[in-house]
Amino acid sequence: MTGRIIGITGPTVTVDLADLKLYDRLKVGHGGLQGEVVRLASDHAVVQVYEETKGLGVGEPAQPLGVPLSVRLGPGLMGQVYDGLQRPLPLMGEKFGPFIRPGCELPSLPEDSTWLFTPLKKAGDRIEAGGALGFVRENSFDHYIFAQTGGVISTIALGEINLQTPVATLEDTTLLHPAHDWPIRTPRPFRRKLPPTSPLITGQRVLDFFFPLSLGGTAIIPGGFGTGKTILEQAIAKHAAVDVVVYVGCGERGNEMAEMLEEFASLNDPWSGRPLAERTIMVANTSNMSVAAREASIYTAVSMAEYYRDMGCHVLLLADSISRWAEALREVSSALEEMPGEEGYPTYLASRLSGYFSRAGVVETINGKMGSLSMILSVSPPGGDFTEPTTQACLRASGAFYMLDTSLAHRRHFPAINWVQSYSLYAEDVDKHFSEAVSPAWATLKQKGLALLQKEEKLREVSEIVGAEELQDEDHLLLHTAGELRDRFLCQNSFSDDGFSTPEQTVRLMDLIVRQYEEATTRLAQGEELSVLLKEMQ
Amino acid sequence: MRLAEYRYSTLQGIRSQLLFVGQVEAVRMGEVVRVIAPDGHELEGEVLTVHKNDVLIQVFGECRGLDIQNTTVVFTDAIKQTPLSPTMLNRVFSGSMHPLDNKPMFVPDRWWPTGGFPLNPTLRESPREFIETGISAIDGLTTLVKGQKLPIFSCAGLPSRQMVADILKYSRTPQGNFVVIFVALGLTHHDYAFYMRTLEELNTHYVAIVNLASDSVLERLLAPRFGLTVAEYFAFQHGMDALAVVTDMTNYCDALREISSAREELPGRRGYPGYMYSDLALLFERAGRIKGRPGSVTMLPVVTMPEDDITHPIPDLTGYITEGQIVLSREMHQQGIYPPIDVLPSLSRLMQHGIGEGLTRKDHRTVANDLYRQYARGRDLRGLAAIVGREGMTETDRRILDFCDGFEKEFVHHQVGRRSVLETLDLGKELLARYTPP
Ligand SMILES: Nc1ncnc2c1ncn2[C@@H]1O[C@H](COP(=O)(O)OP(=O)(O)OP(=O)(O)O)[C@@H](O)[C@H]1O
Ligand SMILES: [Mg+2]
Numbered sequence: 023m024t025g026r027i028i029g030i031t032g033p034t035v036t037v038d039l040a041d042l043k044l045y046d047r048l049k050v051g052h053g054g055l056q057g058e059v060v061r062l063a064s065d066h067a068v069v070q071v072y073e074e075t076k077g078l079g080v081g082e083p084a085q086p087l088g089v090p091l092s093v094r095l096g097p098g099l100m101g102q103v104y105d106g107l108q109r110p111l112p113l114m115g116e117k118f119g120p121f122i123r124p125g126c127e128l129p130s131l132p133e134d135s136t137w138l139f140t141p142l143k144k145a146g147d148r149i150e151a152g153g154a155l156g157f158v159r160e161n162s163f164d165h166y167i168f169a170q171t172g173g174v175i176s177t178i179a180l181g182e183i184n185l186q187t188p189v190a191t192l193e194d195t196t197l198l199h200p201a202h203d204w205p206i207r208t209p210r211p212f213r214r215k216l217p218p219t220s221p222l223i224t225g226q227r228v229l230d231f232f233f234p235l236s237l238g239g240t241a242i243i244p245g246g247f248g249t250g251k252t253i254l255e256q257a258i259a260k261h262a263a264v265d266v267v268v269y270v271g272c273g274e275r276g277n278e279m280a281e282m283l284e285e286f287a288s289l290n291d292p293w294s295g296r297p298l299a300e301r302t303i304m305v306a307n308t309s310n311m312s313v314a315a316r317e318a319s320i321y322t323a324v325s326m327a328e329y330y331r332d333m334g335c336h337v338l339l340l341a342d343s344i345s346r347w348a349e350a351l352r353e354v355s356s357a358l359e360e361m362p363g364e365e366g367y368p369t370y371l372a373s374r375l376s377g378y379f380s381r382a383g384v385v386e387t388i389n390g391k392m393g394s395l396s397m398i399l400s401v402s403p404p405g406g407d408f409t410e411p412t413t414q415a416c417l418r419a420s421g422a423f424y425m426l427d428t429s430l431a432h433r434r435h436f437p438a439i440n441w442v443q444s445y446s447l448y449a450e451d452v453d454k455h456f457s458e459a460v461s462p463a464w465a466t467l468k469q470k471g472l473a474l475l476q477k478e479e480k481l482r483e484v485s486e487i488v489g490a491e492e493l494q495d496e497d498h499l500l501l502h503t504a505g506e507l508r509d510r511f512l513c514q515n516s517f518s519d520d521g522f523s524t525p526e527q528t529v530r531l532m533d534l535i536v537r538q539y540e541e542a543t544t545r546l547a548q549g550e551e552l553s554v555l556l557k558e559m560q
Numbered sequence: 561m562r563l564a565e566y567r568y569s570t571l572q573g574i575r576s577q578l579l580f581v582g583q584v585e586a587v588r589m590g591e592v593v594r595v596i597a598p599d600g601h602e603l604e605g606e607v608l609t610v611h612k613n614d615v616l617i618q619v620f621g622e623c624r625g626l627d628i629q630n631t632t633v634v635f636t637d638a639i640k641q642t643p644l645s646p647t648m649l650n651r652v653f654s655g656s657m658h659p660l661d662n663k664p665m666f667v668p669d670r671w672w673p674t675g676g677f678p679l680n681p682t683l684r685e686s687p688r689e690f691i692e693t694g695i696s697a698i699d700g701l702t703t704l705v706k707g708q709k710l711p712i713f714s715c716a717g718l719p720s721r722q723m724v725a726d727i728l729k730y731s732r733t734p735q736g737n738f739v740v741i742f743v744a745l746g747l748t749h750h751d752y753a754f755y756m757r758t759l760e761e762l763n764t765h766y767v768a769i770v771n772l773a774s775d776s777v778l779e780r781l782l783a784p785r786f787g788l789t790v791a792e793y794f795a796f797q798h799g800m801d802a803l804a805v806v807t808d809m810t811n812y813c814d815a816l817r818e819i820s821s822a823r824e825e826l827p828g829r830r831g832y833p834g835y836m837y838s839d840l841a842l843l844f845e846r847a848g849r850i851k852g853r854p855g856s857v858t859m860l861p862v863v864t865m866p867e868d869d870i871t872h873p874i875p876d877l878t879g880y881i882t883e884g885q886i887v888l889s890r891e892m893h894q895q896g897i898y899p900p901i902d903v904l905p906s907l908s909r910l911m912q913h914g915i916g917e918g919l920t921r922k923d924h925r926t927v928a929n930d931l932y933r934q935y936a937r938g939r940d941l942r943g944l945a946a947i948v949g950r951e952g953m954t955e956t957d958r959r960i961l962d963f964c965d966g967f968e969k970e971f972v973h974h975q976v977g978r979r980s981v982l983e984t985l986d987l988g989k990e991l992l993a994r995y996t997p998p
Contacts, residue, residue: 076590280684309841405871
């Protein structure tokens, strides 16, 4: 059943096919551009096309593939760089040159590469759908091979396998393959969700100490241009204490991706000491690449992330920026002439977003393991105005809010996280954990630190009214300490050795600052000179 | 590929620069069409949307004189292409690539699609190496790097025109294989004459593409695409470092808004279309370098901030795409400082990769950081000085205030001509030393 193109508007194409399912994949045009059905009518269907439609002609063929838009999951994902449709960008570059032209297609996984398979089941064993048949070694960890259908195993491989041959057969003759396709818009199943309680260490002092994230938690980083979203996301991608990082460059700059690739090729994971590339998957759908593929990119990424979660890994998904995804959604929606909601965004923006956030969490997997998927997404509000729809929808759905402040960024206070407005709903549970595992003083120090910053704020207000001369000596001491706290603790230059801090180092530094302050306060009360104390504290 | 051109006289409607044509067979998205008016004059256009046999066409040029009965539309089966040749150097073209310099059209060596293709991010070479603009505030503190896109945020009435002229005149690379692509959008006749004089005096290679204020609005959208295709050609075909200076992107965005509203699209913030971010990104992302190839495309677009407002959608979206910004200040202009660059909000995000030993000079980073820090402190102190008076301040603070003035008057300000980056750094060091307490 092949149809024809009957209309083209922007990234959408109308085809004269009727017997399709919503979200089915299609190939359109002589070039075989990829698309997905987004609207059905009795005698035609509307297809969202994931590549540039320029040059596409009316009357050209439309070939339904009978499957929804999917990612390919299997050994070989790790270290890859994909576009929003999971096309392998390095290989595309090798085959088709530096520019991406429509219709280029290559397999997402190296289908002919071989892997050493260790079975966990034997012939005669029963396996349920989603159960682990065995594993192969992918870099430093075990990559589990899941059965796509359940049944009784009749044969199972041992030793070298490749992705083209089955790894097991069931008694009903079903073939089980080491790699499979998964529809990107469908969350992967698990047994049950668990509450997120243990910390996700980011290596950023201000986050880990004041606004900690938990494994399985979600956070957003909204901020105007140049406030440091990308640098922060990349710093976390480098330093986070997780097993797997999936990083999505969603509608952002090509040079940033190039920079990141270069850096990741040479750096090591600070926790395991192994190359960062061995734990990272990148999805790079830059702002000049297809807008429709940008819309798909975050789903492609989350499906890969869930796949590793299902192996019992702690996975962190970072996306920069979710606003560009929302804009892509708006572009497709407006090409479909849907009724616009606020600021032209489709009315389902908020529900799509909350659906997306809910793919995060700590789970007990089908195989009874514990895995987690955490998300940190940057948000780019137009004009830095946080009341706009995307920021608001993200705020409602996420558990931590890392607000980037333009005025801090202008003063080159990085990461420019506003310590008054930001919050984390995970703090209570995570602090308990840090107090037990890192330092019993954690929670007390945190309160003291926050109090210092709050008092500083008040003092500044006062001194603006009455003038700095009216301040007492202890006020000067406090202002000095708060300044130290901001410059040495809150600020963390990503381009220096200070870019990463373990929780132990973090709490030690806070302890030092607080202790110095308390000692100086006591000595001041005993009559020592302020200037002497300040000099000593330098 | 069709063997013959298809001609249609089935116009169903005309609205500003949009034509509705019926009963068309086998048309392609983005296909170039020729529109032949009843009096025989020809216009170019492009297919915008197709539904069954109805086609919507946007026309480049003035639609005056077209009618329903006697206008013919010829479908060419081709996508918009840019003619290219090394002989384009040092020539001036219109927004539809016709010569404006009274010389005959060159013979194209090849044609490239005007829209370009996205560069595979894994084959991008990250921007490194330095482009000297000859302007101290830029070279010293917001250094431009090959493959970067760095806009100038100006305000109405500020001398951005003079600055563009200076950048055209003074920019160069240490390697010397350099070409500037000058793209002017919505230019007045007065400015046109000014820039033509500037181009005549250039010592570097250039290609100019000029869209006048009286020219077609659609051409205004096309001109930067031609310019960037030319830049890519010289960069990646001939290994040159191409610097595309585009002025003024605000006119571009206004043209985008005008056409969007003619198409009856849903308006976004301040009436600009929702896809403006992606549209601008398609232009700006063409800046870059390619792994394993010589040559680079660098972009320096000028944006005039409407109502001096940096949160206006045009500078805002630009800032979200570019790698930093150079901000001009009305206040500094009023104090007679030229170019009136406010270095505090200005930033080149890629600067650290373009400076230092072997690129500019070993001490560049330190000098730049010290200058920035002292100047930022001085600017804070100015507020205080206004309240308590100079006399009420400490000796150190007074020195910083003096530094601040000196920095603006001697470093940011250019009395005459260009400064090499080494001269810039020496000047910066001298200023720092002069006002540092002994
Ligand atoms: N942690 C940091 N340490 C040092 N410098 C930083 C840090 N964060 C940000 N910066 C500075 O701020 C600049 C802008 O940061 P970044 O690119 O992350 O901004 P952004 O919020 O992603 O902006 P956009 O929305 O335009 O993408 C950087 O180039 C760098 O100069
Ligand atoms: Mg960014």
